[in-house]
Amino acid sequence: xxxxxxxxxxxxxxxxxxxxxxxxxxxxxxxxxxxxxxxxxxxxxxxxxxxxxxxxxxxxxxxxxxxxxxxxxxxxxxxxxxxxxxxxxxxxxxxxxxxxxxxxxxxxxxxxxxxxxxxxxxxxxxxxxxxxxxxxxxxxxxxxxxxxxxxxxxxxxxxxxxxxxxxxxxxxxxxxxxxxxxxxxxxxxxxxxxxxxxxxxxxxxxxxxxxxxxxxxxxxxxxxxxxxxxxxxxxxxxxxxxxxxxxxxxxxxxxxxxxxxxxxxxxxxxxxxxxxxxxxxxxxxxxxxxxxx
Numbered sequence: 605x606x607x608x609x610x611x612x613x614x615x616x617x618x619x620x621x622x623x624x625x626x627x628x629x630x631x632x633x634x635x636x637x638x639x640x641x642x643x644x645x646x647x648x649x650x651x652x653x654x655x656x657x658x659x660x661x662x663x664x665x666x667x668x669x670x671x672x673x674x675x676x677x678x679x680x681x682x683x684x685x686x687x688x689x690x691x692x693x694x695x696x697x698x699x700x701x702x703x704x705x706x707x708x709x710x711x712x713x714x715x716x717x718x719x720x721x722x723x724x725x726x727x728x729x730x731x732x733x734x735x736x737x738x739x740x741x742x743x744x745x746x747x748x749x750x751x752x753x754x755x756x757x758x759x760x761x762x763x764x765x766x767x768x769x770x771x772x773x774x775x776x777x778x779x780x781x782x783x784x785x786x787x788x789x790x791x792x793x794x795x796x797x798x799x800x801x802x803x804x805x806x807x808x809x810x811x812x813x814x815x816x817x818x819x820x821x822x823x824x825x826x827x828x829x830x831x832x833x834x835x836x837x838x839x840x841x842x843x844x845x846x847x848x849x850x851x852x853x854x855x856x857x858x859x860x861x862x863x864x865x866x867x868x869x870x871x872x873x874x875x876x877x878x879x880x881x882x883x884x885x886x887x888x889x890x891x892x893x894x895x896x897x
Contacts, residue, residue, distance in 0.1 A: 605777070605802050605803055605804040605805070606733035606736065606777050606778045606802065606804075607733075607753070607777070607778045607780075607795065607798040607799060607802050607805070608696055608722070608724075608731050608733075608778060608780065608798070609672060609696065609731050609732070609733050609736070609737040609739055609778070610733050610736045610737055611636065611638065611733075611736040611737060612638070613637075613638060613671065613672050613696075613737050613739075614638055614640045614668065614669050614670045614671050614672065615632075615637055615638060615639045615640065615670065615672050615673070615674060615737070615739060616639070616640060616641040616642065616643060616661065616664050616665070616668070616670035616672070616673050616674075616694075617629055617639060617641070617642045617643065617655070617673070617674055617675075617676065618642075618643045618661065618673055618674070618675045618676065618677055618685050618688075618689070619643070619644060619675060619676040619677040619681075619685075620642025620643065620644055620652055620653075620655065620657060620676070621642070621644045621647060621652055621657070622676050622677075624676050624700075625642075625676035626652075626653065628676070628740070628741050629642075629653065629655075629674075629676075630653060631738070631744065632674075632737075632738040632739070633653070633655075635737075635738045635744050636735065636736060636737070637736075637737045637738050637739070638737065639655055640655070640656075640668040640669070640670050641655065641656055641657070641658055641664040641665075641667070641668045641670050642655050642656070642657040642658070642664075643657065643658050643659070643660065643661050643664050643688075644657055644659075645659050645660070646659065647659070648660075648663070656668070660688065661673065661685075661688040661689055661691075661692040661694070662688070662691060662692040664692075665692045665693070665694065670694070671694060671695050671696070672694060672695060672696040672697070672698075672739065673689050673694050673696070673697045673698070674697075674698045674700070674730065674739040674740060675689075675697065675698065675699045675700060675701065675725075676700055676701075677701060678701060679701045679702065679703040679704045679705070679708075679726070680705075682699055682701055682704045682708060682712070682726060683704075683708040683711055683712055683715075685699075686699070686712050686715060686716070686723065687715055689721060690715055690716065690719045690721045693719075693720065693721070694721055695720060695721065695722065696721070696722050696724070696731075696739075697721055697722070697723045697724070697725075697789075698724045698725060698728065698730050698731055698739040698740055699723065699724065699725030699726040699727075699728065699783075699789070700725065700726070700727075700728065700729075700730065700740060700741060701725070701726050701727065702726060702727035702784070702785065703727075704726040704727070704785065706786065706787050709726070709785070709787040709788075710787065712789070713787070713789070716789065722789070722790055722794065723789030723790060724780065724781070724782065724783065724789055724790050725782075725783040725785075725788065725789060726783050726785050726788070726789075727759075727783045727784045727785045728740060728759070728781040728782065728783040728784075728788075729741050729742050729759045729762060729763075729781040730742055730781055731778065731779070731780050731781070732744060732747060732778070732779050733777070733778045733779075734747040734748060734749040734750070734775065734776055734777075734779075735747075735749045740781070742779065742781075743763065746763060746766055746767060746770070747766055747775075747776055747779065748769075748770055748775035748776065749775050749776070749777075750769065750774045750775015750776050750777065751774060751775065751777055751804055751805060751806040751807070752769045752772075752774050752775065752776055752777065752805070752806070752807050752808070752809055752889065753776070753777045753778055753779075753780075753795065753799040753802070753805040753807070753808045753809070754766060754769070754776055754778075754779040754780065754808070754809045754811070755780045755782065755792055755795040755796070755799075755808065755809075755810055755811070756779075756780070756781055756782065756809075756810075756811035757782050757783070757784065757811060757812055757813040757818065757840075758784065758811055758813055758840055759781055759784055761811050761838070761840055761882060762779060762781050762811060764882050764883075765809045765811050765838075765882065765885060766779060768809070768882065768883065768885035768886040768889070769809060769885070769886070769889065771886035772885075772886040772889035772890050772893070774807075774889055774893065777799070777802060777804055777805040778799075778802075778805075780795050782795075782818075784813075786815060786816065788818075791818045791821065791822065792810065792812075792818055792819070792821070792822035792825075793821065793822055793825045795808075796808065796810075796822060796825060796826055796829070796835075797825075797829075799833065800829065800831060800832065800833050805833065806833065806834075806893075807833060807834045807835070807836065807889065807892055807893075808833055808834070808835045808836070809835075809836050809837075809838075809885060809889075810822070810835050810836065810837040810838070810871075810876065811837070811838050811839075811840070811882075812837065812838070812839040812840065812864075812867055812871075813839065813840050813841060814839070814840065814841030814862075814863070814864050814867070817862075819837075819839060819867040819870065819871060820867060820870045822871075823867075823870040823871045823873065823874035823876065824870075824874065826871075826874045826875065826876060827873070827874035827875060832875065834877065834892055835871075835875075835876040835877065836876070836877045836878075836879065836885055836888045836889065836892070837868070837871045837876045837877065837878045837879070838878065838879050838880075838881075838882050838885065839864040839867045839868050839871075839878070840864065840882075841863075841864040868880075877892075
């Protein structure tokens with residue numbers, strides 16, 4: 605199984621006729637992603653890369669039954685694109701754009717309240733279930749189908765985590781990039797819950813970053829879960845000295861006093877296994893899945 609996306613997910617692409625969209629959607633279609641529609645205002649009625657294009661998301665959903673969107677729209681257009689997606693009752697939206705204004709993101713979070721739409725991003729490599737569906741810009745060739753779920757705040761370290769899982773010869777169930785921006789949609793909590801409920805996911809790799817309080821909130825949630833799966837965690841930024849200000853919003857609020865070590869301690873206290881070096885993840889996975897004597 606998987607979470608969020610699979611071979612049955614019907615994907616529409618907001619901004620399908622753009623250059624970046626064209627490149628990545630071709631790769632996604634070749635990978636097997638079920639892309640059923642594109643949306644570009646003013647270009648409705650054409651066919652692009654053998655995909656029908658519509659003027660509006662609701663029109664595309666009504667005609668094709670699409671239930672998820674990947675957005676290749678400029679940062680300034682993200683808010684209106686999310687509003688369209690929510691009004692069309694899409695279950696998932698993945699936003700690639702970086703530089704979405706914080707004010708817009710706060711308004712987006714308000715738009716999402718009370719809806720059934722999950723928003724991943726912005727500034728994310730996306731969501732991918734190996735061999736089934738790719739929403740975003742993941743280098744799909746590095747993934748292998750398996751039993752370890754990945755949720756990460758760092759785009760680059762997401763790929764490193766995947767390579768570590770492959771070194772352990774386990775493969776991935778679903779990989780989720782939450783996004784690098786200081787205000788994001790989905791955080792760690794939904795993936796922890798969904799991976800726990802997924803029968804084929806047997807362990808979770810959790811990659812945090814220094815800024816914000818997402819890791820501490822996730823640790824509290826994990827500690828409270830009545831049923832838990834093993835989590836192996838890593839937090840980027842361990843070499844930064846205590847009191848060094850990173851310039852992130854969360855760090856400003858904490859006056860530079862929250863370190864990666866603080867986050868790791870919270871994760872350990874919650875029952876997660878935490879490594880100090882990302883290249884130690886495969887060793888912990890091998891221990892976890894080693895045959896019992």
